[in-house]
Amino acid sequence: MTTTMVNPTYPTQINPDLASIDWAHVLHLFQKINWKHRVATEIESAFKLSTHTLFIYHEEVIIAFGRVVGDGRYYAMLADVVVDPDYQGQGLGKYIVTTLNNQLDNYHFVNLSAAPGADDFYKGMGWKKQTTAFIWPQGPKQLRQHCEKD
Numbered sequence: 001m002t003t004t005m006v007n008p009t010y011p012t013q014i015n016p017d018l019a020s021i022d023w024a025h026v027l028h029l030f031q032k033i034n035w036k037h038r039v040a041t042e043i044e045s046a047f048k049l050s051t052h053t054l055f056i057y058h059e060e061v062i063i064a065f066g067r068v069v070g071d072g073r074y075y076a077m078l079a080d081v082v083v084d085p086d087y088q089g090q091g092l093g094k095y096i097v098t099t100l101n102n103q104l105d106n107y108h109f110v111n112l113s114a115a116p117g118a119d120d121f122y123k124g125m126g127w128k129k130q131t132t133a134f135i136w137p138q139g140p141k142q143l144r145q146h147c148e149k150d
């Protein structure tokens, strides 16, 4: 179900019709925050396979977004929480995470994989480090950035 709501400053859409999304601009925002390995068509299909999507607009241009990959009941994972650097520091990241998380009351497990440097962003909202999480690193960069030293 699509919901349109207004956060204190900018219009927000939860689960919009994804045909309305400017994926080239979404790719541009990924590149702007230096997540450069994304491909517009693959981003679109990943969002379409997500259970929840959220987009924030300023004058009809996307300035922030986030999504959840879930199975409807047991496991949900927040992903791609991104705020245009020109709009960071205004509470939009916190708003995205809180709003998505509020959709997930029904789930047994809600988790996420923080980007390097974002630990305190999540801790500040009450998220806890998951001591039991494991990752199968998809290359040396993930091994370096996301894994404990053996």
Ligand SMILES: CC(C)(COP(=O)(O)OP(=O)(O)OC[C@H]1O[C@@H](n2cnc3c(N)ncnc32)[C@H](O)[C@@H]1OP(=O)(O)O)[C@@H](O)C(=O)NCCC(=O)NCCS
Residues within 6 Å of the ligand: 033, 080, 081, 082, 083, 084, 087, 088, 089, 090, 091, 092, 093, 094, 095, 113, 114, 115, 117, 118, 119, 120, 121, 124
């Ligand atoms: C991380 C990100 C989403 C934060 O968005 P934002 O809109 O600037 O964050 P907010 O303004 O909502 O900040 C909320 C709080 O977190 C703090 N915060 C924001 N980014 C932080 C960071 N990287 N580390 C620690 N604290 C951070 C803010 O100071 C603020 O604290 P306050 O509530 O005490 O005032 C944004 O910087 C971003 O898109 N970064 C690139 C992508 C990324 O790393 N995504 C998240 C990891 S998956």
